[in-house]
Each structure stands twice: as structure tokens, then as C-alpha cells.
């Protein structure tokens with residue numbers, strides 16, 4: 001077993017997890033104890049992937065860490081895949097041999113200011129990378145820039161959530177130029193090159209962006225960077241419950257209409273918090289109280305919604321074609337469903 | 348692939364599904380479709396079909412699959428790596444007649460069109476609304492939306508606005524089995540795997556994109572263009588890195604060398620300073636005059652710091668067009684100097700431009716062939732343009748060799764085999780220089796998501812495909 005992967009050493013539940021699980025009222029007997037592995041090199045990561053029957057890549061700080069995946073749920077009535085749902089109530093129950101956290105793989109590997117490129121280990125917290133870059137007068141204008149959040153570069157890329165600078169700076173796809181990936185087979189592969197423009201076959205690294213670690217574990221990433229600018233300070237996405245709307249101009253109007261009753265203070269002066277970026281047509285709303293209101297928003301017409309914590313009220317997100325292609329992709333890249341089982345509903 | 352034999356097929360089944368005017372098979376036609384703008388390798392199709400809709404494309408693909416006949420999609424055929432060459436013969440599916448705009452949504456800044464539409468026509472259709480389709484390959488007046496998607500085409504304004512993939516919201520694609528898939532849409536892609544990301548740039552090997560939703564971008568209200576002359580190649584290449592380092596991202600940052608200037612002077616009578624060895628064309632754009640002028644000032648400072656000879660500023664549209672002439676007509680002008688030209692394509696980290704250009708000239712002089720450079724300097728995307736006579740097989744060999752040496756150097760410097768022209772058949776054998784067998788196997792896995800067979804644009808992109816090696820000699824041999 002890889003170093004850092006000593007089961008006895010890792011088996012004790014981290015306090016943070018205990019607190020969370022306790023807070024959620026899960027009886028201690030039902031709190032699963034899963035070994036946590038923290039590889040220190042690509043080779044150790046590869047060992048983890050080879051030796052585990054199933055594994056989940058998780059940030060040590062992840063708010064979802066006491067439950068496997070669980071971010072996608074299937075509708076009880078139709079069996080259809082639904083949008084993000086947070087833990088714990090609606091999590092999928094999947095057996096996991098180990099959690100792998102890349103927190104010890106947190107270094108800058110190469111920094112080329114004149115080419116505006118940086119290569120980092122995927123476990124480096126985005127905050128740390130941004131701090132490093134800011135000292136050198138550079139920045140990466142994607143991600144959430146949330147100071148309270150310790151998520152790693154690998155997490156952000158694997159999630160590929162819409163962000164406040166989307167309209168101006170695009171998504172991670174526009175900034176990742178190369179990746180080193182550990183596939184489910186244990187094969188370590190590279191896709192892309194240290195250049196800003198590149199057509200060289202099938203762009204695997206693009207397939208990994210937003211795949212939530214279900215097709216491979218991102219080990220290293222090479223990113224474009226740019227000279228620091230006066231970037232807007234983003235409101236954090238650190239919300240216990242929330243919905244993130246990525247829509248178009250028409251949809252933004254409709255979404256605003258839809259949340260209006262909830263952002264208008266009630267008689268106790270309570271109003272839901274929300275943030276909007278008109279240029280990116282992005283809207284983040286905290287804690288939608290009226291779950292029924294979800295159905296009012298016409299997704300097919302207006303766009304995508306990422307949700308946490310709405311459980312079975314989450315609305316269908318994937319088309320039938322998208323689901324079928326995703327399943328096929330999963331079966332090619334991870335035929336035993338080893339990586340992040342449960343994520344996207346893959347069990 | 349051995350089972351398929353062109354000469355025994357009569358294609359009657361296929362003909363029965365289309366009108367007579369939608370099938371071409373005369374000897375002139377099959378010769379016209381035996382290569383794209385990369386003319387070194389050629390292979391004739393048996394028939395060319397001209398579908399008009401997604402369902403016709405699906406019918407054609409379905410027929411090909413059931414008959415075991417290979418098929419290759421073709422847009423305008425301006426590809427520069429042999430992507431549209433029917434490597435194993437069979438059917439060429441031309442999108443020539445699929446050139447309609449289907450829906451325009453100005454408020455949401457997007458448009459849906461059939462993929463045979465020429466790139467330029469998309470922008471023309473929404474110009475009055477102050478919008479355009481940002482990818483602008485130099486071939487844009489003819490090259491098609493489908494071909495741009497196929498090659499993930501870039502252009503002079505890629506530096507600021509990005510390549511094709513960044514402007515595609517969704518596609519309708521006929522997959523290699525003839526099934527119609529809708530991927531993404533008017534609203535782009537939501538959560539889930541990014542299939543658009545691998546379809547763009549897959550050179551027609553994952554299916555035939557028949558319609559696409561494209562993003563429309565506002566035309567900037569302020570544009571400043573300058574053409575700067577430099578006494579040496581090095582002073583120009585160092586200026587490129589210098590400009591980028593200031594944080595200014597010009598809309599375009601293009602470089603042309605003396606060879607290109609001479610060709611353009613001869614062809615169009617334009618004059619450039621006699622001592623100039625290189626020109627940089629720099630364009631900055633934005634919404635406010637002050638911001639754009641500040642950018643131009645910072646560009647000017649870097650140019651002067653590197654000892655530029657002269658800086659011409661466009662005062663109006665007419666002058667801008669004149670400054671762009673050397674970039675836009677450069678390759679065409681080269682075509683007048685020699686019977687044949689081959690424009691190579693490679694990318695390197697920008698800081699390596701000075702070293703790389705020295706290398707390109709030394710390779711050309713070693714091989715004793717002519718070279719001129721005209722390229723997307725801001726992206727580090729080289730286009731050494733070799734001129735030669737393709738009737739002389741010795742020269743052809745030298746040009747191919749020189750291209751390979753240059754690409755090897757690009758990879759050695761941390762770059763890539765191709766920045767925008769793709770792999771096609773031209774660079775298949777160079778892929779292993781950049782990727783390990785495991786990397787390539789993983790790419791083959793990505794291909795299998797859509798294409799698990801051997802009929803849809805066979806023998807492209809990935810090396811060592813089954814049944815392809817024995818055809819290579821034939822492709823090279825038929826240039827008659």
C-alpha cells in the first residue's frame with residue numbers, strides 16, 4: 001500500500017467529519033469508517049488507484065465528506081437522473097474502500113512567467129495557488145476565489161462550476177492546457193501541452209473538466225495565467241443550501257421573477273441572500289424555501305441549475321442522450337465503477 | 348477493412364435514397380475530392396454525396412454502415428492536414444448544400460446554422476446587429492462552420508477571443524452509426540461530461556456535425572491597428588513576448604517576415620521599409636477609446652524599446668484593410684512565387700519564438716528550400732511556408748522532412764505538433780513524438796465513446812490504426 005495509505009494510521013475518523021455527521025444527527029453506529037489515503041506523489045496515487053476496489057477523491061475540507069458522492073440523485077418516480085443534491089438525506093449508499101485526498105500533493109511544479117503558464121499538483125488549494133500567483137503579479141480569473149474554502153485546484157476543475165467571471169474569462173476549459181491523469185486502470189497519462197493553442201488529437205483533459213473524478217484522478221495541471229488585474233471580489237459559494245442558475249439573458253429575467261417572493265423581506269424582515277452577475281447570466285440563491293417553486297422555472301428553455309440540498313425536489317438536468325453518452329464513457333474509462341462510485345448516479 | 352472493395356460496389360442502394368443531382372461520381376468529380384488543401388497525399392472517393400438535411404446525412408451514414416463502406420465528411424476542403432481526404436475511398440459526404448441559417452436569437456446572442464455555411468456568412472448575417480462569430484480563420488470566406496468545428500479552427504483574433512470550441516454552444520451530430528445526437532444546445536452545456544470539448548477538433552472522426560448553435564460576440568466599438576517594421580527577426584519576436592508580458596492582450600498579434608513582404612510587394616505593389624526584416628501587425632480593441640489607446644501606447648513602448656523602424660497607424664477602415672493586406676494576402680502572394688507551397692503548423696511556448704525562428708531558417712537553408720514565415724505570433728503558433736515544385740519528388744521529400752524536423756523541435760521546446768491545422772493524415776506519425784503509447788491509447792478510448800468502428804473518416808489522427816498502414820504508399824503515389 002502506498003505511503004500515507006497505512007490503514008491503521010488513517011482509520012480514525014477526522015474530527016471534522018465527526019462533527020458534521022453528529023450535527024446531521026446520524027447515529028454513531030451508522031457513521032462509516034473508511035480509510036483515508038493521502039499519497040505524496042503521482043506514483044503513490046497510482047498505487048492507491050491500483051489497490052483499491054473503489055475509491056473516492058475528496059478534499060479534506062469538503063463539506064460533503066461524510067457521504068460518498070451523493071451529489072446526484074435518481075427520481076423515485078421516473079428513475080431519471082436529477083441535479084445536484086447535497087448530503088446527507090438523499091445520498092446514495094455506496095460501499096467505498098478508501099478516500100483519497102491529494103492534500104499532500106500541493107506544490108507548484110513549474111512556473112514560466114514569460115510564457116504565462118504554471119504547473120501545479122492537483123492537491124494544491126486554489127487559494128494557495130492564487131496567493132503564489134499574486135506575489136508574482138499574475139492571476140487565474142476562474143474559480144470561486146472563496147477565502148473560506150480550502151478546495152484544491154483538482155476539486156475546482158473536477159467540479160467546473162459556473163463562476164462570477166464566466167462571461168469575461170470563460171470556464172476552466174479555457175485555462176487548463178495540460179493535465180497528468182491517473183486513469184482507473186492505473187495508467188498515468190498526459191493530455192495537452194505547455195502552449196495556449198493546440199490541436200493534437202482527442203482532448204482528454206477537456207473530458208476530465210467537470211467529470212467530478214469519475215473518469216480519472218487529476219494528478220497535475222498546467223494552467224494559463226495572466227497578469228493580475230483588478231478582479232471583482234466574488235461573493236462566496238459557501239452556502240449550506242443553494243441554487244446556482246446558469247442561464248441566458250431571457251432566463252435571468254425569468255429566474256429573478258421566480259425568486260422575487262423569496263428575496264423580498266417577509267414580515268420578520270427575513271430575506272434570502274442572493275448574488276447575480278448579469279454579464280455571465282449567473283445567479284446564486286441561498287436556501288430556496290419554497291421547493292415547489294422549482295418547477296416554475298422552465299429549464300429546457302432557460303438553462304441549467306446546480307443545486308445543493310434539495311433532494312427529491314431537484315429537477316431533471318441531463319437529457320437522455322447526455323445520460324447515455326456519459327454511461328458509455330464511464331464504461332470505457334472505468335468499467336468497474338471504481339472511481340467516485342455514486343457520483344452522477346453511477347453505481 | 349479488407350472486405351470493402353470500391354470497384355465491386357455499385358452504390359445503387361445509396362443512389363435510391365437521394366436525387367440524381369445529389370450524387371457525383373464522374374472522373375473529374377472524384378479527382379476534385381481526392382484531397383483537401385494538403386495536396387501531398389491523395390485518395391479518390393467512389394462517390395460524393397450532397398445531402399441537404401440532418402436526416403439525409405443520417406440516411407447516408409446508415410447506408411454506409413450497413414454496406415460496410417467508409418465515409419468521410421467534407422466542408423470546403425480547405426483543411427491543411429488531409430482531414431477530408433477519403434483515405435480508404437468510399438463515400439465523401441459534402442456539406443456544400445447544408446448552408447442555411449436556421450434561427451437567429453439576437454437577445455441571447457446566439458445563432459443556429461447548418462454546418463456547411465461559410466464562416467464569414469454567419470458574421471455577415473448579424474453584422475447589422477453589432478455582432479459577429481468570433482473565430483476568424485484566414486480561410487473564413489470559404490471554410491465552413493463544420494470544418495471549423497472539425498479542426499477547432501483559430502484565426503488572427505484567437506489571441507483574445509479564443510478558438511472555435513469557445514464559441515460553440517451545442518451541436519446536432521450524426522454519429523458513426525447513423526444516429527442523430529443533440530449535444531449541448533442554445534444554452535450551452537450544463538453539468539456532466541464535456542462532449543463538445545472533444546467533438547471540436549476531432550476532425551470528423553466522431554461523426555458528422557450537421558447543425559450547430561454558435562455564440563455571437565459583440566463587434567468591439569473601438570479598434571486600433573498598427574503595423575510595425577523591425578530591422579531583425581529577433582527584435583520582432585522579442586517584442587511579441589514583451590507585449591504579452593505587459594499584460595496587454597491584443598486582439599491580434601501577427602508576424603510576417605521579409606519573404607512574405609517581398610511576395611506581397613510583387614503581387615500587389617505594396618511597399619515596406621527596405622531595411623525591415625519583419626513586420627508585426629498589432630490590433631487592440633475594446634469599448635472605450637481611452638482603454639484601447641492605453642493598450643496601443645503600451646505596445647508602442649515595447650516596440651520602441653526593441654528598436655522598431657517604423658510604426659504605421661490605421662486612421663480609418665480603408666487604411667486598416669491596407670495594413671491587414673500583408674497578413675491576409677501573404678499566403679496567396681506566396682502561391683504566385685512558386686508552383687507549390689506547404690504551410691506547416693506548430694506551436695511553441697511564446698518565449699521560445701526567437702530561438703525557434705532561427706531554427707526554421709537554418710533548417711530551410713540546410714535543405715536548400717525556400718521558406719517564409721507568416722504566423723499567429725501572440726499564440727506562439729508558427730506557420731513556416733515552404734515554397735517548392737511538387738512535380739519534383741526530391742523537393743517534396745525535403746519539404747516533408749523539413750516539416751518533421753521543425754515539429755520535432757516544437758515538441759522539444761514544450762510545444763505541440765499542431766496549433767490549428769490538425770493531425771489528419773499529415774501528422775499521424777508525429778503523434779508518438781508528443782505522446783506515449785498509453786497517452787495515445789487513452790485518446791483512442793475517447794474516440795470509442797462515439798466511434799468504435801472503422802468506417803467514419805478512417806485512418807486519421809491516431810497512428811497505427813488497423814488496416815491503414817498499407818494505404819500510405821498509395822496516398823503519396825497518386826499525385827498525378
Ligand SMILES: Cc1cc2nc3c(=O)[nH]c(=O)nc-3n(C[C@H](O)[C@H](O)[C@@H](O)COP(=O)(O)OP(=O)(O)OC[C@H]3O[C@@H](n4cnc5c(N)ncnc54)[C@H](O)[C@@H]3O)c2cc1C
Pocket residue numbers: 056057058059061062063064102122123144149151152154155156158159161211212213214216217218219237238239240241242243244306307308340343
Ligand atoms: C448550490 C451550491 C451550493 C454549494 N454549497 C457549498 C457549501 O455549502 N460548502 C462548500 O464548501 N461548497 C459549496 N459549494 C461549492 C462546491 O461544492 C465546491 O466549491 C466544489 O468546488 C467542490 O468542493 P469540495 O471541497 O466539496 O470538493 P469535493 O466534493 O471534495 O470534490 C469535488 C469533486 O471533485 C473531485 N475531485 C477532487 N479532487 C480530484 C482530483 N484530483 N482528480 C479528479 N477529481 C477530483 C471529487 O471526487 C468530487 O467529485 C456549493 C456549490 C453549489 C452549486
Ligand SMILES: Cc1cc2nc3c(=O)[nH]c(=O)nc-3n(C[C@H](O)[C@H](O)[C@H](O)COP(=O)(O)OP(=O)(O)OC[C@H]3O[C@@H](n4cnc5c(N)ncnc54)[C@H](O)[C@@H]3O)c2cc1C
Pocket residue numbers: 383384419420421422423424425426427429430431442462463483484485486489490491492493494495496497498499500501502503550551552554555556557678767768804
Ligand atoms: C489559405 C488558408 C488559410 C487558412 N487559415 C487558417 C487559419 O487562420 N486558422 C485555421 O485554424 N485554419 C486555417 N486554415 C485551414 C482550414 O481552413 C481550417 O482547418 C478550416 O476549419 C477547414 O474548414 P473546411 O470547411 O475547409 O473543412 P474541410 O477541410 O472540408 O474539413 C476539415 C476537417 O473537418 C471535418 N469536417 C468538415 N465538416 C465537418 C462536419 N460538418 N462535421 C464533422 N466534421 C467535419 C473533415 O472531415 C476534416 O477532417 C487555412 C487554410 C487555407 C487554405
